[in-house]
Amino acid sequence: xxxxxxxxxxxxxxxxxxxxxxxxxxxxxxxxxxxxxxxxxxxxxxxxxxxxxxxxxxxxxxxxxxxxxxxxxxxxxxxxxxxxxxxxxxxxxxxxxxxxxxxxxxxxxxxxxxxxxxxxxxxxxxxxxxxxxxxxxxxxxxxxxxxxxxxxxxxxxxxxxxxxxxxxxxxxxxxxxx
Numbered sequence: 001x002x003x004x005x006x007x008x009x010x011x012x013x014x015x016x017x018x019x020x021x022x023x024x025x026x027x028x029x030x031x032x033x034x035x036x037x038x039x040x041x042x043x044x045x046x047x048x049x050x051x052x053x054x055x056x057x058x059x060x061x062x063x064x065x066x067x068x069x070x071x072x073x074x075x076x077x078x079x080x081x082x083x084x085x086x087x088x089x090x091x092x093x094x095x096x097x098x099x100x101x102x103x104x105x106x107x108x109x110x111x112x113x114x115x116x117x118x119x120x121x122x123x124x125x126x127x128x129x130x131x132x133x134x135x136x137x138x139x140x141x142x143x144x145x146x147x148x149x150x151x152x153x154x155x156x157x158x159x160x161x162x163x164x165x166x167x168x169x170x171x172x173x174x175x176x177x178x
Contacts, residue, residue, distance in 0.1 A: 011059040019096040023103035057113040
């Protein structure tokens, strides 16, 4: 690369590497090689691999929760943000989600990031359900059910045929209606 790499370039490469090879691949030398630069470029932006991994987890929080929520907040009044979220989520490839959750089994900081993102996502789903007219207790319960369904889907490496996948999404969507 002839251009100077930014922190975001390193973080985006880190998320790709994490999704493809797992957290043990988050090392300066292989990342630099994959990006066609020297390790010095890595250390220009990050004090050490620990600082990089912390930044990766923060970047994942942003990408996996905050950007998704911000996008859903742009759905026009009367639009169905929850239906959009469910369709996108249960149609997505989730290698990064699996990789971060795997990392969380071996690392306290990753575990804390996963718990934080889980709570943020569940809280947002609960808010969408309240806005759809569900009472607090029903919204809380359904938000948890939707999230458990998502976790099961994210961690499953078994793919469903499109008709079965669509049937499951349709059933979840029925649960969003009063």
